[in-house]
Amino acid sequence: MDKQQTYDYLKEHGVEFEITEHPAVWNMDDVAQLVMPHPEADAKNLFVREDKTQNYHMITVKGDKRVDLKALRKSEGLRALKFASAEELAEKLDLYAGAVTPLGLLNDKSRQITLYLDSYFLDPPALIGAHPNDNTATVWLKTEDLVRLIQEHGNPVKFI
Numbered sequence: 001m002d003k004q005q006t007y008d009y010l011k012e013h014g015v016e017f018e019i020t021e022h023p024a025v026w027n028m029d030d031v032a033q034l035v036m037p038h039p040e041a042d043a044k045n046l047f048v049r050e051d052k053t054q055n056y057h058m059i060t061v062k063g064d065k066r067v068d069l070k071a072l073r074k075s076e077g078l079r080a081l082k083f084a085s086a087e088e089l090a091e092k093l094d095l096y097a098g099a100v101t102p103l104g105l106l107n108d109k110s111r112q113i114t115l116y117l118d119s120y121f122l123d124p125p126a127l128i129g130a131h132p133n134d135n136t137a138t139v140w141l142k143t144e145d146l147v148r149l150i151q152e153h154g155n156p157v158k159f160i
Contacts, residue, residue, distance in 0.1 A: 055112075
């Protein structure tokens, strides 16, 4: 799904959302340079895989948080985690570096990539910002809607 297809998908599934168009952002430092309407809902997304396996995971946390991959591995009983390559990202989710987003899981044909979602996003206002499979916009939507879409698609969602 490209950006417009993502917007259409959200509408078809009854999801209310707000769009912020912006210059391409490649990392959280780029995001920090923008004036966003919901900075409390900024999300950082990591696409990782377990060492020596074909198990992939997306980790989505509040934008200013650090992710301790070793702690996550231990708490979830995973093998050592490493960042997936740009090729793996393109193959598995049809995304490119800088556009990693939980909405990309809607492109996961295997429906086996687990989303690890920061439980912070469940707290009021329970809003999350995600790229619409393109890093030139951010879609603001209710966390419960995002979780519902991902689960309906068939991907597991775990809160961390």
